[in-house]
Amino acid sequence: MTAKAAAQSAAPQTPALPHAKPESLGLSSTRLQKMSDALKREIDKGTTPGVTMLVARRGQIGWFEALGKQDPAVDAPMAQDSLFRIFSMTKPIVSIATLQLVEDGELLLDAPLAKYIPEFADTKVGVDKGGKLELVALERPITIQDLLRHTSGITYEHTGNGPIHQMYQKARLGSRKISSAEHAKLVAGLPLLCQPGAAWNYSRSTDILGRVLEVITGQSLGALLTARVLAPLQMAETAFHADAANAGRLAQPFATDPWTGDKVKLFDMLEQPAIHSGGGGLVSTTMDYARFCQMLLNGGTLDGTRIIGRKTLELMAANHLESHIPPDNYILPPGHGFGLGFAVRTEPGIAPFAGSTGQYFWSGIAGTFFWIDPAEEMFAVFMSQGPGQREYFRNLLRGMVYAAVE
Template sequence: MQQFAERFGVTKPPERSGFSAERLGRITEFFDRQTELGVVPGWSALVARNGEPVYAAGGGLRDLEAGLPVEPTTLWRLYSMTKPVTSVAVMMLVERGLLGLDDPVAEYIPEFADIRVYDGGSPGSVRVRPAAHPVTVRHLLTHTAGLTLGLAHMDPVDALYRQAGQDVLPLPGATLRQMCADVGALPLLFEPGTAWNYSLGVDILGRIIEVVSGESLDTFTESNVLGPLGMTDTTFALAPERLPDLAEIYSPDPESGRLAVNGELRPTFREPAQFPSGSGVPGLVSTLEDYHRFAAMLVRGGELDGERLLGPRTLAHMTANHLPGGAEINSFARYPDDEHRGCGFGLGFYVVTDPVGAGSFGNRGEYGWSGAANTHFFVDPVDGVTAVFCTQVVTWGKHRTPIRRQLRNLVYQAMT
């Protein structure tokens, strides 16, 4: 554990920042126990106050078969934890007056000009009707556009996504432009703005960034977000020499629950780069240290080490609940989820609106997001606390673990 503390500059007693060293140790104890039980293969976590680390630790293995330990330099697939990074890039364009939140998506992606809405039927014979309202940039940021995911397996529309090749991973050689053309030709699940449904919306925003900026998504993100923040180990395309640092990815066996390599997701970052998704297929790969820098920028109101990415009022707008009437996700969602209880949604982040309902020891206004492999981060602007957690295990159904809630409460119980 000392190597983590030294790497991240945890040099003074956490009591000076309002934390108990003994109670922070419970984070280590808990996740080491999860490792011993085979819930996660390995893990790392960093807790900071006002951007200054007060706790950093890790344990277990980044590769079970090779016996390689988790280290401070371990690389993790972020998947959908890429979404907040892309959302920040979008809002930087909004601040520059190059993009508007209520702009119709069709202004940037022509395939969205004649959007239709699913009106019943099976995947082989769907009925559609013209959409009454256009899909806007705001709809994409808030997951209220009516889009969905091919991997959802919840309704006939996501089946159409799979038929179009929009499944877990993109088709080899695909581009964001082609993906948007494919998705724009498919019906929406519901009328824009009338429900919440987790979707490819932020991937579409990745293409809008390209159209507006005239640069590829990876180039724009590197120049405007990752570079200024010093996130030198975060990338859409992993260099071959860094492959040894990449954590293996696992899932529990459906019957035994024992961790096994996830063969479907393993190729991400191990094979030649596919299109750089703004969302999570494959999204970014990063380190604990790099993502901490992103969280530190957020908790400091959009600035880190003299580099300002966003104005504080812009960030406050992003992290307010944008669902109609202040609704919680689960009261507005097509498919309620236990992970979303007590939360609304802003422009790229969940936002805690009811700490009791969320099962949280924390504050109203906490925000953050997770990735498919159970990475997670949160920012508490009230107490100035951030936490980043990394592991690499995709779980579902009876094997799904409430890591977000566990991490959050382990951090808050340590505050004095």
């Protein structure tokens, strides 16, 4: 028995979703093959080491492929059960857990963040006054809803290079060796980009939200997610690190980005972090995340187990950005708003790719993404570990999947 086979036999198994022929689901196998051919061309060109692509419709998987290499350094083939860093695809899972607490009466969406993390009562807003950063008081508190929809005024260090972004860059916010409590205190001590509710800024808000969940429940975020979301969905291989026995299943990037020449540095999936990053710390497989997506498409249930209420999920998948809140068109595509943990398509046009109004999705910075299309009873999951190519593949594959819908 190989080391990989031994690890698989010893590890908990994620139940596979049912499969069917594409045509029985209203999908064109010819068109899906063209998608596969396009991915193979990109792999042959050296765009990415390897990928997985899963398309499901009407409750069954119509296409699931693993192509290319799992790890280019050891020439290992990509597999359907390869493990990936899903980064920000952690956010929707944490968002679901947050709304579970709302349903249980343990949390209100309009509750002030400072109720759970008192340091945020003293957070100031940074305002540029003639090249000098002036700190002003909050006009209103940051709320839980602000964290979920990224209107808190918190930011990410990599989304700009202004004075506040530079302060983020100098802090230890990216360290996996600090606790979530320490991380929250560091963020609370930095200025906000704007007043809460004034703009949409993609941010560390979901990391802060993860700390709120820990404070309310007294559990680590990992234990909470396992108990409330992962175990009920039988997502047996999703966690904040991978066991050492799975070392042969880790998807890895090229050491150097093939387009920019930059060194690619991603976290060690086998290392157990001190922080359970609600914004980007989970490791998962394609089938594990497909089970999460199928639950969402089903309106909150899977295999007879309800994870979230139907009306609660409708609230999450609705646009929560008011007309005066400008989106960031790089991270949030044209024709889209943002809900409570997901980007939401608000227009049939405007966006540079096909889709349906009401479709919702998110992605990870290392190259993973998914979308849910209730109108077409369809979802898709794509996994890769190529940060520099993530936008390219998202647009390429959306167009090719929708071309297969009959």
